[in-house]
Amino acid sequence: MKYLLKSIAVIAIISMISCGGKEEKKNDAPTPIGVQKTETPKKVETENTVKPSQRVDLTNKGVGPVKNVELGETIDEAMAAKGAEVFKANCTACHKPTKKFIGPAPKGILERRTPEWVMNMILDPEGMVKNDPLAKDLLQEFNGSPMANQNMTEEQARQLVEYFRTL
C-alpha cells in the first residue's frame, strides 16, 4: 500500500513538471549546421567529370508532355523564323543564341539532347528539375538559377527547336 501511494505521488510529481519539461526542450540550441554536414554521406561521382551541359545523351527524352518529335530532313525556315520571334520575346532575358549567359546557349543543343528533351525542358522546367537527373545536374551547374516557365505552348516549343537547328 505504501508502495502504491509512493508511486501515485511520483506520477503526480511527474505530471506536475511535465509542462516545464516541454519548455526546457524548446530552449535547446538548434543543431549546429556543421554537424549536419558531416552526417551527410558524400556523393561519389568520380566517373562523371564532364560538365552536365557538355554531356551527350541522345536517347533521353526527358519527363513531360512531349513523347515523340520527328524533325524534318531539312529545316522548315518558316517555322524557324517563328521560333526566332518566340525566342526573342520570351528567352533572351536569360539565353543568348550562341554564348552562355544566365543559362546555356541553345547553339548546338540538338547535338547533345533529343528534341523531346529540349521541348519538355521548355514546357515544364519544374517537373524536369524534379524528375530528370540531367536537368537536376544542370541546375547545379548553373548556380541554382532555375529555368523560368514561360508558359509556352507545345507549338511554340516546337518552333523554338526548329530555330535552334539554324544556329
Add this chain to the structure above:
Amino acid sequence: MKKTINIVVALVMAAGMVSCGDNSQRAQTGGKGGLATNAAERVYVAPGEHDEFYAFMSGGFSGQLGVYGLPSGRLLKVLPVFSQNPENGWGYTEETKPMLNTSFGFVPWDDSHHPDISQTEGVLDGRWVFINGNNTPRIARIDLKNFKTEEIIEIPHSAGNHSSSFITENTEYVVAGTRFSVPVPQTDMSIKDYKGNFKGALTFIKVDQETGRMNIKFQLMMPGFNYDLSHPGRDKSHGWFFFTTYNTEEAHSLLEVNASQNDKDFIAAINWKKIEEYVNNGGGKKVPANYAHNVMDEHTHVATSTMMKEVLQVNPLDVPGAVYFLPTPKSPHGCDVDPTGEYIIGNGKLSADLTVHSFTKMLDAIENEKFDGEAYGIPILNFEDILAGVVKQPGLGPLHTEFDDKGNAYTTFFISSEVVKWKVGTWEVLDRQPVFYSVGHGMIPGGNSRKPFGKYFVALNKITKDRYLPTGPELTQSAQLFDITGDKMELLLDFPTIGEPHYAAAIPGNMVAPNSRKIYRLNENKHPYGALNDSDVKIVREGKEVHIYMNMIRSHFNPDNIEGIKVGDKVYFHVTNLEQDFDVPHGFAVIGANNAEMLIMPGATETLVWEPKQVGVWPFYCSDFCSALHQEMQGYIRVSPEDSDIELSWSLGED
C-alpha cells in the same frame, strides 16, 4: 492512512490542473463551446485545402477591402481600393496614382463600407465587387478575375456616401445615396438655413454589362434628409429601390437629440425603372458638376483619370408615381429586402420593434392613393395600409437583417449585442445568440440575393475588447462566424479583421476561383514604357526627366548598372516583369525612395519615380523573394553632381 491517501489524491488532482493550466484558463473565459461541440473541426481547413467561400469584408477606415476565407476566417488578401498601399505600391506608382484622383485632388484614403457582389437574375455571378468610399464620395469596382480595383467614380453633390454601393439584380445599376444632405450646387450660405434648402442626392450609376464600366445615369434630388442605407427590390419588386432616411426633422446641429424627435421617419421607395424610362425619353436636367472618373486599363496597366463636367438631375416631382415615402419608426438604419422581394424591413435603431412593409400592399396603397399627407410633394403612404407585420420586441437597437434560404431572417442588435433569428411571415422569434460585442452588420453568403447560401452567418462586430490577446489601447477589429444550418445558431469562430468590418459579401469559391488570373500575357502588354524583351531596354533623357525602360526575370534586372544620373533628376523606373509563370512577382525597391517599393506581377509593367538628392552609387533590389538567387537580384545606379558631364550609360553583365 486515509489522510495520506487523501493528500496524495489531492496532489494528483492538483497536478492535473497545473499541467493543463492553459486549457482550464480558456474554459473559464468562455470556451466551453469548444469542449462541448466539434466547432473546431467545422472551421478547420486542412493545409493545402481551400475554404468554401470568399468573404469580401469592408476595410472600414483603412479604405480597403479584405478578402477572407470561410469557414476558416483566414485573411487571404487585402485589396487596395481607396487608400495607398505600400505593400504593393498601389497609389504610389505612376500607373495607379490616377485611381485616387478626385475633384478635391489626390485623396489617398477613405472609409469603405458596403461591398456588394454583381448579380445576374438576382443570383451572384462573381464578376465584380463594388464598394463605396464614404468620406470623399466614390464607388469602386473590383474585377474578380484580377482581384484588382479597375474603376473608381466620384459622386458629385454627395457627402458621406453611405447608402451605397448596392446593386440591382442584374447589376444594371449600382446606387450611391448621400448620408449628409448639402447645398446643391455647393454654395457659401448660413448653416442655419439648412431646412428646405439642402438636398439629398440619390445617384444611379449604370454598369456596362460587357466591360463593367460605370457612368452616372441620373441623380434623384431628394429632400434634405439623411439617407442611411438602401437595398434593391428583387424578384417581384425588381425595378424598385428602397432607402432608409433619418433626420427627417432636418436638424443641422446636435442631431443625437434633434434628429430623434419624429415618431416615424421614412423608407423612400424609388421606382428606378420609371425614372430610367423618363430619362431615356429626354427627361431630367443636365447641370454642371465636377467629378473624377478613373479607369485602369488591363492591357496598358495604366490608369487614366477624367474630370467629368456634367450630370443629369431628376426632380422627383417631375416623375409622378416614381417616389413614395413609407413611414417607418424610428430613425431606421438598415433597409433590407427578403429574397422573394415581398418584405421590406426597416430596422428602426431607436425602436424596440422591427417594422416589416409589404411590397404587395405598397403597390395597392399607391394604386388606391392611401396616402397620409406628403413631404415636399412626395406622397407618404399610410403606415397601417402597407404594414406586413411587426417583430415584437426582439432586442434593443436593431441595425440590419439578412436572410437564409429557408424563410428565416437574422437581425443584428447593437445595444443588446445579439443576433436574433425570426420567421419571415409569422414574425415569431426562433432563436437568439449573444455576440461579442455589439454587432453592426451581419452577413450570409448570397444573403443579398434571391438565392442565399444559408450555411453561415458572419457577425461584424463593433467592439473587440477582451476577445484576443490585448495589443495596447488600439485593438484589431472582430468578426464572428455562426453555423445556421440547424434550428439554433451556433457560434463557431472569432477572427480579427482589418479596419472596421462594416458590411461584407460572400460567394462560393468555385464561382470565382476558376476564373482567377495567374499571369498577364507579355504579348498583351501594351504599356507605353514596357521593355518586353532585352532589345527594348534603354534609358532616355528628356531634360531633367530620365526614363529607364527596365525589365526583370529570375534573378536579375536589365540593366543592373546605370550611370549618368544627376542630382535633381526625376528618374522614372519603368520595370517590366518578364516572367510568365504563376506566383513569380518581383519587387523593386531603390534606396531613399520617397514613395514606396512596388510589386510587379508576371507580364506587367509598373513605374516608380525616384528623385535622387545625394551624389553616390546607390543600390536597388528585388523586394519579393523570388528564387534561390533572390539575394543576388540587385543593381547599382550612379548619381553624379548636377553639373556633371557623365554620359548616360547602362549595362548588364559587362565589365
